[in-house]
Amino acid sequence: MLFLPELTLLGSGLIIFLVSLGKAESDTVKNIALGLGACILIAAVMGLRQQGDLFFNAYRVDLFSQVFKFLVAASMLAVLIFGRKLASVKQDVHAEYYLFLFSGVLGMMMLVSSVDLLAIFVSLELSSFAVYIMVPMRDDTGAIKFQMEAGVKYLLFGVMATSIMLFGMSYIYGLTGSTHLPVIVKALSSFSHQPAAVAAVAMVLAGFFYKLAIFPFHFWVPDIYEGAANETTAFISSVPKLAAVALLIRLVNLAGVDQGQTLLNLLKVCAVLSMFYGNLSALVQKDLKRMLGFSGIAHAGFVLLGLLTMQANGYANALYYIMGYVVMNLACFLVICSVAKDGENILIEDLSGLHKRSPLLAITLAVGLFALAGIPPFVGFMGKFYILVGALKQDYILLVTLAAINTAIAIYYYLSVVRVTYCSNPAQQETVEPRMLTTVTALILLTIIVAMGVQPQRFIDFAQAAIQSIM
């Protein structure tokens, strides 16, 4: 029962594997995947109240991990629903695509429960490698080869980040003689003046900064976002970030060992630079996915700002923020996937007059973008507000001011997309009619964006309860 969501995922992966052996129709495969996705979500919901330790205490099941598993499962299902077309992925590898998707998600679910360095490493690799393969699975019939470039870049950068992390882990093991996180936290505090401890923690964090795309580990983002199929990008931009935040919440405590605050200052610099880099680069983007990629870097900076308060409240704020971010981001990608008929990349100007071609998609995109920009009454504003309040409680007034200025910078590029959708006439007249399930998903995402913005209390309570279970 403790392992139910993971088992369901594993089973789903196996079923898909069996399907991939035969010559099933693409539609059948998709329907099976969708059904399995729903089962996984149900399993994650059933597992929500579980508690316990597994595998010699290397694997902890608590509210914190289960909340993340639920979020991972829910966002995966959303991607499965609106990314059903898979138009730009080769027909004959659809089953394999889902196989890798499920194994990747399995890795992420295991990641959020891991409290041992070895378990963390193994599940991280499982999740990463599956996703490395998904990127170049985009169809290359149109002689487009940039997905290959993206795949290789993703792999190389990823492997490098992982090796840095592994190096840091070896230091930590060398200093403390343990791979078990709770033991490490205790033991490491006696090494507070050791530069080795600081370097080790910094290197371990770096591995997850890569996943979350925090400056200076963001270099893969724009090319991979652009090169991967729309559906894959939707997945990469949301689900792994959830897992990364979960692990960062567990690990950032370690940064507290450093009394000279070098590490904390380093994190602050990373947070601010992420925001500025992401927002300033996004200003000039023409490809919508690239733009969202840069905006993701900026948002990661905000999450980091929540984390480096080193307080339970700050972690809860970060959790709330990433929940909101994933929902807003999914709303935008839902529109991208629906508008791209043949799975092509969407330029911002391709969206012109979307309000006439599909009012629902237009409003979904507008709400998603305004929310990302942090305009009330949507979740983006409340998330930023919580983060800023939390940071100011720690007297980070300069950080708060810089973050606020970033909000003002960011609004321009979000607004220019809304402008194209609403204020210009369609270049092409064809209407876009999303499928029934996609419509329902869009409505659900819209409701969550507004509900989390107007009534944040329930969600914050939820986040705080989750954080309390690991403190």
Next chain:
Amino acid sequence: MDQLLLNPGFPLLSTLIFLPLAGIIPLLAVKNDSFSRCWALAVTTAVAVLSLLLVTGFDTSTVKFQFAEHHSWVRSLNINYVIGVDGISILLIILTTLIMPLCVLASWSYIKTRISTFMICLLIMETAMLGVFAALDFVLFYILWEAMLIPMYLLIGIWGGPRKIYASVKFFLYTLAGSILMLVGIIWLYKANHYSFYIPDMMWADYSFGHQILLFLAFFLAFAIKVPMFPFHTWLPAAHVEAPTAGSVILASILLKMGTYGFLRFALPITPAATVYLMPYVLWLSIAGIIYGGLTALAQHDMKKLIAYSSVGHMGFVTLGIFVLNVQGIEGSILQMINHGVTTGALFLCVGMIYERTHSRELSSATGIGKFMPVYVTFLAFFSLSSFGFPGTNSFVGEFMILVGAFKTNVLFKHNIALGLAAIPGAVLAAAYMLRMLQKIVWGGTANPDQSWLTDLNMREIVTLAPFLFFVFWIGLGPQSFINLMHSSVVNLLDQFHTHQGQAVAAAELILR
């Protein structure tokens, strides 16, 4: 909570605020054009009628916030839903509720595409605007203040003129960038105010002088852009010119007032020391705005631009009145906010009516229409006279009070005579540009285009303009009933201000020495 007079019975204020928002539900379901118009008119009229209950039930003897409501909203941050009205906000709320149905009427035939969306935007605007004037929790205020940008952006961006994209984006960016530092200020206040966003608690809290200066600057940027004060005004002509008539009216009549309202509600009570210290700069900026607005308006050929620049001048008078910090000045300012809302709103409607006929905002294409549209030019003449403060009209009373306030001996500001004298040319300039416009429109010259095909105002348009004219003369001839509504709140504001400015002046002198 002792500053609140809780409203035990029917939650009138909340009803006013949320009725327009609830009113969008049928508009979402039914896409019929004439239904959308009628429904929006019905909802806004209902709100207007209900809002009259605020006036009849308003107690002018108390300085507390009346019709107040207090509900917990976000527990973990101690954000509450607190609303209430006092003498400073009540007139602005009434102005908002009364102008909205007229905006719907003005858009009746002007807006031809996506009518239900347009009406939805108008209704959301109304909720946000009423909420901003009634909010007593700083987060509630900020959320509504920002949320308003989206419908306003759409109003300009979708139904605007040829350069709508430029204008709407500029409007959005300017306003958002301006208020972002206010957000930092709000969060700082939250911490300083024992983790509470409750506005009355922040007032008169005597924060340290350095903090007050920073807070004031953060507020000033947000509010000065909204007003707009010279030199933060450049978004205004663009937005005004490109917006549809209803959008221009909302911008001029209500949105601009939020800046000056913000000065009165936040800057003065929360940062009195900084206000005293920085007052000379604000005053001279106001004078600059008055003169600059007037001179620029004199050179315009586009009627909407002319009125937009005249707004810069008029709002300069309002900020002038606020920052002379005496009863006449502030009461004159609040009255002038209402006057400007009435007069300039009406003038934008007039220009919109011409535009609907000639499809041009150029002054040269609207010359010599007096003969063919007698009813129209009668209205236009009265509003123009009101705009430059002709005695007997509303603006005269407001500007007169502000000038009295400016000339009055002022312990905080030595150059009161120079200040008053510097403001006078503004009034003369106003007469010059308004009369120039009026002369051209009514008579024109020998080169008038053929205007004989123009039809005079229809019944709907007369009904739209008549209430404005009514208020022009009511305020112009009997301003006392309006001043009564605000008097005790203003006196209380200044009393408190003078008790707390003692420390302020001392602090200022200490710094200077």
